[in-house]
Amino acid sequence: MAGDRPRHVTIREEGPREGFQIEPRPYPLAERAALVEALAAAGLRSIQVASFVSPRKVPQMADAEALFALIRRRPGVHYDGLWLNEQGFHRARATPGVDLEGRLALYASDSFARRNNDCAADEMHARQARWLDLYAEAGVPLSRAIIVTAFGCCYEGAVPPRHVVGLATWVDRLCRERGQVLPEITLADTVGLAGPDEVRRLVGMVREALPETRIGLHLHDTRGLGLANVAAALEMGVDAFDSSVAGLGGCPFAAHGDHRAAGNVCTEDLAFLCDRLGIGTGIDLGALVEASRLAERIVGRPLGGRLMHAGLPERRAA
């Protein structure tokens, strides 16, 4: 049963960006910097710190530059920033401390693309060639293509897996035609519709189509199946996951109006699952639990992570 299971997985932390972006008010820079530092100290090697998006639309992230300036960097850690358009990319490029990585984004659902990015899916896809040029010009290494709503969409319902495979092979070819190698396809369950069977099926189909390409998963725990889906993916050999400390975050367009609808899978619960399965993460679980509790103190309301509230298993005096 553990034949394809990876020996080590990469966990990419998105809490500082995902989490604070969705909160209704901005949080002090010093607290957000302390959280990023605590996450790096716990062993996370890729941390998405902030997004470079419209300060008018997302005022919580207006101070992204100042946040990057404040962080005491730890060697070997990738401090990542998100952008959705060229203006954001140029802001990120101009910001010291941002470890730029070239991401592409494809939408498996046209309706979701229009709602989330104000742009038709086809138009988004056409723009990927432009992104490849921009990254090449700027010397930014290509990291991955993320397929948003790969497991279905709240507007269009089910997405045929073959459509997702088509997008994956299309973007892979686009990169090859320009002499670039796409290292990873990330399949995103943006609105929390996947179950373990859908994960196994889609991962298997994408791997068959692109056997040389790493497959990553960006899973939301919207309906509680996040870690069951991770467990299924691990058995398929998936070794890269995006997650949020303490379960911070969520997608404002994905929830039914309840701000407690869960966001990304929870980093420390995911790391605990890997630990239980004997899969390495490079993470110090105790330190990560401390970081998750710091996140909860900063946000100021109970967050959805489990391990952070129960604590690590330890033997107590009887």
Next chain:
Amino acid sequence: MAGDRPRHVTIREEGPREGFQIEPRPYPLAERAALVEALAAAGLRSIQVASFVSPRKVPQMADAEALFALIRRRPGVHYDGLWLNEQGFHRARATPGVDLEGRLALYASDSFARRNNDCAADEMHARQARWLDLYAEAGVPLSRAIIVTAFGCCYEGAVPPRHVVGLATWVDRLCRERGQVLPEITLADTVGLAGPDEVRRLVGMVREALPETRIGLHLHDTRGLGLANVAAALEMGVDAFDSSVAGLGGCPFAAHGDHRAAGNVCTEDLAFLCDRLGIGTGIDLGALVEASRLAERIVGRPLGGRLMHAGLPERRAA
């Protein structure tokens, strides 16, 4: 991959007992009766309504008789009560509306038995013969033996799976020697230590030792692995699970002092997982989500279920 997967699973609801027992104050009878009725209306066929335990130690359950009297019963539903000693059993027997079932309880950890039941594990096991006699005298059908802390204990740490198998075969033999058939062994991850590998291993070992006996799981989501463990168990053919609506409850001795430490796996999230896997539960998910929201309104603070906050997947206007 779905070779052993059951086509239908039994989900036994324990929220009304587990949940309100752990809350710091009693809740109105009418509200708790309404919750039980909502759960039955959603299609749950086994509902643990209350416990018959010391009113001094657990004042929240002192009104168990009155609660049973208030519930408008639905045909085909098993309304269950919990007892831990003979006094409690006789109270339950004397209460109209309690669907008595003969449960046995074994402790894989002696320290936990002493803390939870004020009795050594060996002594608890010796008492099971007495329980079999009591059930036989009262004409109460034997339902199952629950092995508490089967996946480890917060005082003793890891529990060797062979020890659990030994308990299972011992209790099975005890029943046979008295001419009774033990229909089910329920393995309880009382403090939330199991991962999917431990579930697969122990279920496999118990099944090998007792191939004719149904295996059930009582899993806690203490550290977030509840549904990943359920998914692993389903692949092993396990078809009986205990759970709590909205994730109500928890074990006061299992958490590290944080009342938000999760209790049983959440009924509606579990039912949603089954639904995604094409496994029947007999449950109306929409009605169950409504019941979970009722539970949250009664308790008066956010509960840990995911589906209840996100809502069922549905297509929205783009």
